[in-house]
Amino acid sequence: xxxxxxxxxxxxxxxxxxxxxxxxxxxxxxxxxxxxxxxxxxxxxxxxxxxxxxxxxxxxxxxxxxxxxxxxxxxxxxxxxxxxxxxxxxxxxxxxxxxxxxxxxxxxxxxxxxxxxxxxxxxxxxxxxxxxxxxxxxxxxxxxxxxxxxxxxxxxxxxxxxxxxxxxxxxxxxxxxxxxxxxxxxxxxxxxxxxxxxxxxxxxxxxxxxxxxxxxxxxxxxxxxxxxxxxxxxxxxxxxxxxxxxxxxxxxxxxxxxxxxx
Amino acid sequence: xxxxxxxxxxxxxxxxxxxxxxxxxxxxxxxxxxxxxxxxxxxxxxxxxxxxxxxxxxxxxxxxxxxxxxxxxxxxxxxxxxxxxxxxxxxxxxxxxxxxxxxxxxxxxxxxxxxxxxxxxxxxxxxxxxxxxxxxxxxxxxxxxxxxxxxxxxxxxxxxxxxxxxxxxxxxxxxxxxxxxxxxxxxxxxxxxxxxxxxxxxxxxxxxxxxxxxxxxxxxxxxxxxxxxxxxxxxxxxxxxxxxxxxxxxxxxxxxxxxxxxxxxxxxxxxxxxxxxxxxxxxxxxxxxxxxxxxxxxxxxxxxxxxxxxxxxxxxxxxxxxxxxxxxxxxxxxxxxxxxxxxxxxx
Ligand SMILES: Nc1ncnc2c1ncn2[C@@H]1O[C@H](COP(=O)(O)OP(=O)(O)OP(=O)(O)O)[C@@H](O)[C@H]1O
Ligand SMILES: [Mg+2]
Numbered sequence: 001x002x003x004x005x006x007x008x009x010x011x012x013x014x015x016x017x018x019x020x021x022x023x024x025x026x027x028x029x030x031x032x033x034x035x036x037x038x039x040x041x042x043x044x045x046x047x048x049x050x051x052x053x054x055x056x057x058x059x060x061x062x063x064x065x066x067x068x069x070x071x072x073x074x075x076x077x078x079x080x081x082x083x084x085x086x087x088x089x090x091x092x093x094x095x096x097x098x099x100x101x102x103x104x105x106x107x108x109x110x111x112x113x114x115x116x117x118x119x120x121x122x123x124x125x126x127x128x129x130x131x132x133x134x135x136x137x138x139x140x141x142x143x144x145x146x147x148x149x150x151x152x153x154x155x156x157x158x159x160x161x162x163x164x165x166x167x168x169x170x171x172x173x174x175x176x177x178x179x180x181x182x183x184x185x186x187x188x189x190x191x192x193x194x195x196x197x198x199x200x201x202x203x204x205x206x207x208x209x210x211x212x213x214x215x216x217x218x219x220x221x222x223x224x225x226x227x228x229x230x231x232x233x234x235x236x237x238x239x240x241x242x243x244x245x246x247x248x249x250x251x252x253x254x255x256x257x258x259x260x261x262x
Numbered sequence: 263x264x265x266x267x268x269x270x271x272x273x274x275x276x277x278x279x280x281x282x283x284x285x286x287x288x289x290x291x292x293x294x295x296x297x298x299x300x301x302x303x304x305x306x307x308x309x310x311x312x313x314x315x316x317x318x319x320x321x322x323x324x325x326x327x328x329x330x331x332x333x334x335x336x337x338x339x340x341x342x343x344x345x346x347x348x349x350x351x352x353x354x355x356x357x358x359x360x361x362x363x364x365x366x367x368x369x370x371x372x373x374x375x376x377x378x379x380x381x382x383x384x385x386x387x388x389x390x391x392x393x394x395x396x397x398x399x400x401x402x403x404x405x406x407x408x409x410x411x412x413x414x415x416x417x418x419x420x421x422x423x424x425x426x427x428x429x430x431x432x433x434x435x436x437x438x439x440x441x442x443x444x445x446x447x448x449x450x451x452x453x454x455x456x457x458x459x460x461x462x463x464x465x466x467x468x469x470x471x472x473x474x475x476x477x478x479x480x481x482x483x484x485x486x487x488x489x490x491x492x493x494x495x496x497x498x499x500x501x502x503x504x505x506x507x508x509x510x511x512x513x514x515x516x517x518x519x520x521x522x523x524x525x526x527x528x529x530x531x532x533x534x535x536x537x538x539x540x541x542x543x544x545x546x547x548x549x550x551x552x553x554x555x556x557x558x559x560x561x562x563x564x565x566x567x568x569x570x571x572x573x574x575x576x577x578x579x580x581x582x583x584x585x586x587x588x589x590x591x592x593x594x595x596x597x598x599x600x601x602x603x604x605x606x607x608x609x
Contacts, residue, residue, distance in 0.1 A: 002391045002394065003391045003392040003394070005391070006387070006388045006391035006392065007388070010377060010380060010384070010388055013380070013384075014377075014379050014380070017379055086373055087373065088340075089335065089340045089368075089370060089373070090373075090375040092338075092339060092340040092359065092363075093338055093339065093340065093363050093366070093368045093375075094363065094392055095360050095361070095363050095364035095392065095393065096360070096392055097360065254342070254356075255342045256342075257340065257341060257342070258280070258341075259335060259340060259341065261372065261373070
């Protein structure tokens with residue numbers, strides 16, 4: 001645990017070194033939010049709601065999902081990079097599971113971004129665009145739990161992509177495909193409410209709605225009561241399945257470790 | 263009381279192959295690569311056996327590409343061996359990796375294991391947490407290494423700003439903070455100046471003698487070997503060539519002297535060398551001489567000095583030739599190893 005916290009702290013600290021980088025990525029997130037909100041505004045025109053979904057709900061969905069996705073920093077290229085530059089050897093001689101140190105680093109980045117990106121972009125959005133408040137304080141708490149579980153699913157998915165570096169030389173293509181699929185099917189780009197029922201049903205059998213769609217709906221109070229636990233269970237189940245796949249890949253991949261350079 | 267040392271490493275018939283993809287050129291070749299990649303198998307380590315006992319300091323040498331780093335990486339649990347077995351302190355490195363690596367220290371000279379962006383001390387703190395080093399042990403070790411490796415003036419600098427020598431010292435200290443009993447160093451003196459090298463050798467010697475740390479290290483600098491190791495393992499093309507004490511190797515293959523003479527007035531050419539060799543062989547029958555033209559009118563003559571004393575040879579040369587100067591030295595380990603690599607000595 002101490003080791004975990006130490007890795008986490010280091011990742012957090014490293015973020016503070018590159019200040020310009022951080023400034024630009026906040027600007028990027030905000031620009032993204034403004035552009036999408038403007039598009040939705042234009043699409044809505046004078047309508048108050050479309051399919052009983054209000055403009056505010058759409059923007060809230062978008063702001064929350066995008067803010068979450070900018071915070072949920074998982075880096076699909078960690079293992080590939082380590083294999084490329086040979087630094088995998090350093091990780092292998094430390095008495096700590098590689099995945100644990102990757103998670104600790106991710107969390108370090110997340111905490112950094114949470115207090116910078118997330119809060120900043122939500123504040124800016126509330127002021128300039130207007131965003132619905134959570135349905136209730138309880139909803140906010142339940143949302144946070146859903147958000148954490150959503151991150152777990154996203155992280156397990158990223159681990160699978162990372163592990164594929166043991167078999168393919170460049171995980172870039174897999175990572176891109178994954179990101180597009182996540183962006184579309186988890187409701188960042190188009191709120192899942194607008195999709196036809198058949199498509200929604202299909203998506204509900206994939207891990208993607210667990211990532212952003214479920215937490216946002218808890219926030220908005222669209223998932224309530226017993227459904228919430230059903231939703232949590234779904235998220236947990238997907239996490240378990242994806243983690244298991246990642247684990248199998250890691251156990252096989254370890255045998256294929258190569259060290260480049262020296 | 264007889265001191266029976268415990269076996270710390272046992273390696274049997276260790277093998278490792280690398281698959282190297284063989285690329286064909288030209289467009290048809292590129293397309294063929296996509297669908298049916300071809301592989302070439304490179305045998306990096308071809309069945310090595312050895313045993314290492316507690317408290318030893320063993321030098322691992324061999325020409326470039328001999329398989330030293332590959333062996334070290336298998337011993338430290340990074341690479342999976344293809345076959346054979348490794349037993350280090352009761353562990354099978356790649357299988358019990360997490361438990362095992364808590365007991366060893368590793369340094370790869372060519373690559374730092376410290377966090378690039380952070381001050382050295384922060385990396386040390388991280389290691390303290392990773393290895394769960396008790397605070398008092400950590401402090402004691404840190405203070406000691408600070409002094410022995412002279413690190414106090416760069417400990418707060420980020421690793422990316424350190425010179426190679428400073429970085430190497432930091433890396434070495436990092437590998438020993440958790441007081442491992444066994445340490446692997448892969449080229450710890452690569453690229454360092456004479457003074458820095460000497461400091462590291464001194465440190466290794468101290469840790470080995472006083473702290474009873476077992477060292478296994480690879481190097482291309484024979485001075486490292488001469489000054490720190492009692493035992494060497496020479497590997498060549500993935501197989502073990504020699505395993506034994508440094509002294510024995512020198513005694514057995516180094517029973518020769520090297521006589522360097524500088525010739526006055528006459529220009530040394532091939533003819534001259536031939537003449538020199540002829541007259542030496544005529545004078546000292548049954549003795550073998552190796553003569554090398556070292557340029558600048560300096561000639562190196564090597565001969566075994568079991569039957570023939572260097573005085574005899576020098577006197578003879580001084581009478582027959584016009585010598586300006588001469589120097590006698592023993593053949594050192596460097597020379598022996600060079601000959602082994604070149605195939606001049608078969609072990
Ligand atoms: N990742 C790899 N992929 C393919 N071949 C490799 C790889 N690593 C090493 N080899 C090959 O294995 C052989 C042994 O390499 P190794 O690095 O163990 O040599 P070494 O004895 O450490 O040499 P040096 O003194 O130059 O460091 C070399 O022929 C090298 O080309
Ligand atoms: Mg090497």
